[in-house]
Amino acid sequence: MAVRTTEDRRPALSAADPELAALVDAEERLQADTLRLIPSENYVSAAVLEASGTVLQNKYSEGYPGRRYYEGQQVIDQVETLAAERARALFRMDHANVQPYSGSPANLAVYLAFLEPGDTVLGMSLPMGGHLTHGWGVSATGTWFRGVRYGVRRDTGRVDLDEVRDLARAERPKVIFCGGTAVPRVVDFAGFAEIAREVGAVLVADVAHIAGLIAGGAHPSPAPYADVVSTTTHKTLRGPRGAMLLSRAEHAKAIDRAVFPGLQGGPHNQTTAAIAVALKEAAAPEFGAYAHQVVANARALGEELAARGFDLVSGGTDNHLLLIDLTGKDVPGKVAAKALDRAGIVVNHNSVPYDPRKPFDPSGIRIGTPALTSRGVPASQMGAVAQWIDRVVDAARTGDETRISEVRAEVKAMMDACPAPGLPLV
Ligand SMILES: *Cc1c(COP(=O)(O)O)cnc(C)c1O
Numbered sequence: 001m002a003v004r005t006t007e008d009r010r011p012a013l014s015a016a017d018p019e020l021a022a023l024v025d026a027e028e029r030l031q032a033d034t035l036r037l038i039p040s041e042n043y044v045s046a047a048v049l050e051a052s053g054t055v056l057q058n059k060y061s062e063g064y065p066g067r068r069y070y071e072g073q074q075v076i077d078q079v080e081t082l083a084a085e086r087a088r089a090l091f092r093m094d095h096a097n098v099q100p101y102s103g104s105p106a107n108l109a110v111y112l113a114f115l116e117p118g119d120t121v122l123g124m125s126l127p128m129g130g131h132l133t134h135g136w137g138v139s140a141t142g143t144w145f146r147g148v149r150y151g152v153r154r155d156t157g158r159v160d161l162d163e164v165r166d167l168a169r170a171e172r173p174k175v176i177f178c179g180g181t182a183v184p185r186v187v188d189f190a191g192f193a194e195i196a197r198e199v200g201a202v203l204v205a206d207v208a209h210i211a212g213l214i215a216g217g218a219h220p221s222p223a224p225y226a227d228v229v230s231t232t233t234h235k236t237l238r239g240p241r242g243a244m245l246l247s248r249a250e251h252a253k254a255i256d257r258a259v260f261p262g263l264q265g266g267p268h269n270q271t272t273a274a275i276a277v278a279l280k281e282a283a284a285p286e287f288g289a290y291a292h293q294v295v296a297n298a299r300a301l302g303e304e305l306a307a308r309g310f311d312l313v314s315g316g317t318d319n320h321l322l323l324i325d326l327t328g329k330d331v332p333g334k335v336a337a338k339a340l341d342r343a344g345i346v347v348n349h350n351s352v353p354y355d356p357r358k359p360f361d362p363s364g365i366r367i368g369t370p371a372l373t374s375r376g377v378p379a380s381q382m383g384a385v386a387q388w389i390d391r392v393v394d395a396a397r398t399g400d401e402t403r404i405s406e407v408r409a410e411v412k413a414m415m416d417a418c419p420a421p422g423l424p425l426v
Contacts, residue, residue: 033416034344035345035411035415037346042212043238043375043423044240045277045281048278052240065080065081080272086283090215097256100264103230106232118144121146121175121177122168122177124183131181134177135149135177148173154354157353176199179207179209184312184318192205203228204228209235211231212291216289218294228245233275240271240278300382302317323366330397333357336365344408345385347365350365351363374420377414381414388407388411
C-alpha cells in the first residue's frame with residue numbers, strides 16, 4: 001500500500017504549522033498502533049471526520065431552525081433539521097435537541113430545565129459508577145443542587161432498586177438520573193420509571209456510554225420509559241464529540257430553552273453535521289452487527305479475564321465495559337494502567353464500588369471493547385487480549401519491563417493486522 005505523506009493528506013496544515021501537524025501525525029500513529037480499551041473512546045469513520053472539518057464551522061446560528069437570531073441560515077437549518085430528525089427516528093423519542101456542546105453541558109441543561117438551585121436530584125454515586133454531573137459534590141450539579149446518591153450492592157455489584165425507591169420516597173427528588181459511566185450491567189429503565197412516577201420526578205436516562213448499543217439493538221431502549229434521554233455522540237455511538245437531549249413532547253420547550261438561550265450561544269454546526277452522518281451510519285444494519293459484536297467481545301474478554309483470576313465487578317458484563325478490581329492481584333489500578341500503557345494497551349484507572357483507596361489512586365481499571373470492535377478485532381482474539389493484560393499486570397507487580405516490551409510488540413502486530421477506520425496510514 002502506498003503510504004501517503006502528511007503533506008498529501010493535510011497540505012495546508014503542514015505548510016502553515018508544521019509543529020502542530022507533527023502532533024496530529026503523532027496522535028494518529030498512537031491511535032493506529034495501540035489497543036485502545038477506554039470504553040468511552042472509539043474511532044469515527046472517515047465520513048464523520050470529513051463532516052466535522054467543514055466550512056459549516058464558519059456560521060453563527062443562535063436559535064433553532066426557522067427561529068434564528070442570524071440571517072443566512074438557508075443551509076444550516078437543513079443540516080440541523082436532518083440531524084434532529086435522524087436522532088428522533090433512531091431513538092424513537094418525540095423531540096431531539098442536537099445542540100449541546102458535550103455530555104456535561106447537556107446534563108446541566110437538564111438541571112436548568114427542571115430544577116431551581118437547591119432542589120434535590122437523585123443520581124448514582126460517582127465511585128459506584130455514576131457521572132460527575134449526576135449531582136456529585138465537586139461538580140456544579142452537586143454544589144448548586146442537593147445531590148442524593150444511590151450505589152450498587154456490595155454483594156452483587158448491581159443497583160438495588162429497593163434502595164433507590166427508599167431514597168426517592170425519603171428525599172423526594174425532582175429529577176432522577178439513571179445510567180452512568182462505569183456501569184457494566186443493563187440499566188432497568190422500567191424499574192426507574194416506576195419509582196420516578198411514584199415520587200413525581202422527571203426521569204433522565206443518561207445513556208452517554210451505551211447510546212450506540214441502544215441504536216444497534218444490543219441494549220434495551222429507554223424510549224418507552226424516560227422523560228428525557230441525555231447522550232453524548234462520541235462514545236459507542238461513534239460520532240463527533242457532542243451531545244443530544246431527546247425528550248417527550250411535553251418537555252421539548254423546556255429542554256430547548258435550557259440549551260439556548262439558557263446555557264449556550266451558537267451551536268457548533270460542523271459538529272451537528274457530523275452527528276447527522278453518525279446517526280445515518282448508526283441506522284444502517286451493519287451498525288446493529290457492530291453493536292452486538294461490541295457486547296460479544298466484552299463478554300468474551302470478561303470470561304477470559306475471569307478465567308485468569310481477575311475480579312470483575314458484578315461478575316461480568318451485559319454491555320461494552322468491564323470494571324476490574326485488582327486488589328487480589330496486588331497491583332493498584334494506576335500502576336496497572338501505566339504498565340498497560342507502556343505495553344500499548346490503553347485503559348483508565350477507576351474506583352470500584354466500596355473502594356478503600358482514593359479516586360486519584362483507586363483499586364481498579366475500566367476497560368471496554370467499542371474501539372477494538374471498530375477495528376474488526378473478533379471475539380476469538382479476546383483470549384490473546386486477556387493474556388496480554390494478565391502478563392502486564394503480573395509484570396507490573398514484579399517490575400519486569402522486558403515482559404512489558406514483549407507484549408508491546410505483540411500488540412503492535414495485531415493492530416497492524418486490523419487497520420482502524422478513519423486513520424489513513426501515516
Ligand atoms: C461521558 C459521560 C458524560 C459527559 O460527557 P462529556 O462529553 O465528557 O462532557 C455524561 N454522562 C455520562 C454517563 C457519561 O459517561
